[in-house]
Amino acid sequence: MKELAEALLLPKKVAVIKCKGHNVGTDRVTQGNNAADQAAKQTAGYMDRTEKTVLMCSETELQPEIDMTRVIQLQNKASPQEKSLWKARGCTETDGLWRGPDGRPILPPGLRQTAMEEAHGVGYVGVAQMMRNLGNWWHPFLKDMAQYLIKTCEQCTKFNTRPTIKPELGRYPLEAKPGKEIIIDYTDMIDSVRGYRYVLMCVDAYTGWPEAWPTKKEDSKSVIKFLVNQYIPRYGFPEKIRSDNGTHFKNQDLQKVEAMLGLKHAFGTVYHPQSQGKVERMNQTVKVKLGKICAQTKLNWLDALPLALMSIRSSVNQTTKFTPHELQTGRAFPGPHSRLPLVQHEEQNLTSKAYFHELQSLVSAFSKQVTSQQEAGKHTPPPEAEWVLLRVTKRKWSEPRWTGPFQVTERTSHAVRLRGKGDTWFHWSQCAAAEEPQRSLSEIQTNLQEKSTESADSETDPTSTKGAE
DSSP states (O other): OHHHHHHHHSOSOOOOOOOOSSOOOOSHHHHHHHHHHHHHHHHHTOOOTTSOOOOOOOOOOOOOOOOHHHHHHHHHTSOHHHHHHHHHTTOEEETTEEEOTTSOBBOOGGGHHHHHHHHHTTTTOOHHHHHHHTTTOBOTTHHHHHHHHHHHOHHHHHHSOOOOOOOOOOOOOOOSSTTSEEEEEEEEEEEEETTEEEEEEEEETTTOOEEEEEESSOSHHHHHHIIIIIIHHHHOOOSEEEEOSOTTTSSHHHHHHHHHHTOEEEEOOTTOGGGGHHHHHHHHHHHHHHHHHHHHHOOOHHHHHHHHHHHHHTSOOTTTSSOHHHHHHSSOOOSGGGGOTTSOOOOOOOOHHHHHHHHHHHHHHHHHHHHHHTOOOOOOOOOOOSEEEEEOSSOOTTSOSEEEEEEEEEEOSSEEEETTSTTOOEEGGGEEEEOOOOOOHHHHHHHHHHHHHHHHHHHHOHHHHHHHO
C-alpha cells in the first residue's frame, strides 16, 4: 500500500481515458489497453486457461491387495462358533482355505464391510446387483447382509421411492346446526379488477352456505375484517373456524382477535388440501360459475360474483339433497319458479310464535335427513407405524426424497405428529413406514469381533481358570 501511494504521487497530472476493452486490433488504443490488462493479470497471479492445470488431491490410504494368503489369514480370525456354522453348511477346508459348498471362498470377517461397500458401489445398486458383484464369494448370510446394508444406507433411505401410508377415506363429523363451524380459504382469481385479485371464501360446514369476500391481499388483516365486519354481524359467532396452515391464517394478529372473540381455530394437515375439501370444492364451483356468467354477460368476475353465489345458494346439493338456502333459512329460495300458479297453496296467517315453532320443526326434520345422507364413515384404527419417513414436498431432482426417520408422538386415523417437528399435523399419505434407526453393518461386525476377542481372552486367562476351579 505504501508503494502504491508513493507511485500515485509521482505524476503531476493523471489522464483517465475510457476505451472499449477486450478488442482485437492493431491501433494504439487497443494495444495499450491489452498491455495494461496483461500486466494486471500477471501482477494478480492470474493463470490463463490455456496453461496446464494441475489437479491436487489428498493422499488416500490404499487397501492391501487381496490374495489367497490374506484371505486365509482373515478366515483364521473367525470365531469358533462361526467356523462350526461353516462346517454345518457343508463347507470344507483345503490347505488352510475355507470354501463354501459350491467351491467359492468364504468371505472372511475382516473383509466383509469393504466387499459390501464396493459391491454397493458409488451407484448404490440394489440387492440383485450386489449379489452379482459378490459372485466370487460365499457366505451363509450373504444376501441378508446385502439387504441390511441397503436398509441402513443413509442415501438409499433418503432417495429411494417407497409407498406412503394410505389411510381409509374418512369424513369430518357432521355438525348439528348451521353456523357452528365454518371453513375459510383464499383463492387467487389471477385477474385484478379495481385492485381486487383474491377472494376469501367461507363455507358453512353444515349447510354449505357460501360467502365470498373480495380482497386486495392475502393477509390476516382481511380475514379479521371479514369476520368482524361481515360474517359475525350477519350470522353470529361460530364455535370453530377451520383453515389450512397459511401465514394469513396462522399468525399472532388473527389468534389474538379470535381469543378475544372466543373463537376456536383448527388447522388441517400441511400440504394436504383435502383436509379443507369442502371449501376447496367451493372455490372450484365458484370459478366455474363465474366463467359461465362472465362469458354470457361480459361482466368482470367482481361484478358477477353475487350472481354466482346466488346460484350456488339456491341449487340442490348432491350430498344433502337440499339447497344451502333451505338448510340455512328453512324455506325455499324465493324466485320466479316459486311463484308459478301451477299448484294451489293455501295461505295461512300464522302468528310469530306459531311460525317460529313450525320453522323449528321443519329445520329439525331437515337436520335428520341431512344426517342420514352424510353418515360418518366407519371408525378405523390409526396405522401402527412407530417410525416414519416424511416426504419432501418441494424438492429438486438432486435433493433427498425423504427426511427422517421420525418417531410418532401422536396419531389419529388420518394424521400424525412427529418428534422434532413441533405441533404440526402431517397426513399419513405424506409418510412412509420406517424402522427404528439401527446400527450399521460395520458397527455390528466390530461388536462381534470385540465379543469374540473378550471370549478368547477369558478362555486363555489363567486367573479366570483358577476362579472357576
